[in-house]
Amino acid sequence: MISLQNISKSYTSRGETVTLFTDLDWRVETGSFVALMGASGAGKSTLLSLIAGILTPDSGSISLGETDITTLSTDAMIAYRGGHIAFIFQAFELIPNLTVTENIDLVLDISHAPRRYTTDEILERVWLTGKWRRYPNELSGGEQQRVAIARAFVADVPYLLADEPTGNLDEGNASRIMDLIDILHQETGNTIVMITHDVDIASRADTVWRLHNGQLQQK
Ligand SMILES: Nc1ncnc2c1ncn2[C@@H]1O[C@H](COP(=O)(O)OP(=O)(O)OP(=O)(O)O)[C@@H](O)[C@H]1O
Ligand SMILES: [Mg+2]
Structure with missing residues (x-):
């Protein structure tokens, strides 16, 4: 279970404060696959970063299973994230000077999480078998996205947070890709929160939520 309680979050830049959430509550059941929709700027990526412990809320608490991540030190959060959370970033965030294989294996080196698939196996699953020695700039955008997906599934962690x-x-x-995510979700039983702007893609999830004016509503 992912549980957000009384979350508030504002950004201040150039003397201007923008409040995204005030006393937001949300629960995502363990093993479920939820889609998160909402207009550009609504705060979807911010919400995902809060759940990943990349950002901290101004107030309130966020628990993943039994762990209240808002009480963890920075080091403890990094260690926790490595063992529990995979993240697919909106902009892939592949390491440019590492090959496809190295990008995937790096996750396991950093996280110390057990391996769920061999690198060959996961590359086959994202139909990139022939391209394992390439660097990110030698791949199309869609191929880079598939590497990012492979990288997110290779470690055996319970939570997947995916930003578009x-x-x-x-x-x-x-x-x-959605067929693949469906299958991997069934195989792994992980809990998935996926941001998407696409109604058809969102319909693949068990439940669809819309973020609007700092509130979450189930569709
Ligand atoms: N570091 C920051 N400092 C100040 N404002 C920020 C910061 N990060 C995000 N924001 C603002 O917070 C709001 C929400 O941003 P966020 O990236 O969470 O939106 P989003 O719903 O993911 O949008 P998109 O669909 O375009 O990706 C935006 O108005 C954005 O300008
Ligand atoms: Mg975003």
């Missing part, structure tokens, strides 16, 4: 994982793919490839 099909945002750079055409309809056909997006649909294939």
Whole structure:
């Protein structure tokens, strides 16, 4: 279970404060797959970063299972994240001077999480078998996105947070990627929170939530 209680979060930049959330509550059941929708700027990526402990709320608490991550020190949060959370970033965040294989294996080196698939196996699953020695700049946007997805599934961790994982793919490839995420979700039983702007993609999830004016509503 992912549980957010009384979360408040504001950003202040150039003397201007923007409040995204005030006393927000949210629960995501263990093993479920939820889609998070909402207009650009609504705060979806911010919400995902809060759940990942990349950002901290101004007040309130966030628990993943039994762990209240808002009480963890920075070091403890880094260690916790490595063992529990995979993240697919809106902009992939592949390491440019590492090959496809190295990008995937790096996650396991850093996180010390057990391996769920061999690198060959996961590359086959994202149909990138022939491209394991390439560098990110030698791949198309869609191929980079698939590396990011492979990297997110290779470690055996219970939570997957995905920020528009099909945002750079055409309809056909997006649909294939969603088929893959569906299968991997069934195999792993992980809990997935996925941001998407696409209603068809969102419909793949068990439940769809919309973030609007700092409030979450189930669709
Ligand atoms: N570091 C920051 N400092 C100040 N404001 C920020 C910061 N990060 C985000 N914001 C603001 O917070 C709001 C929410 O940003 P966020 O990235 O969470 O939106 P989003 O729902 O993911 O949008 P998109 O669909 O475009 O990715 C935006 O208005 C943004 O300008
Ligand atoms: Mg975003």
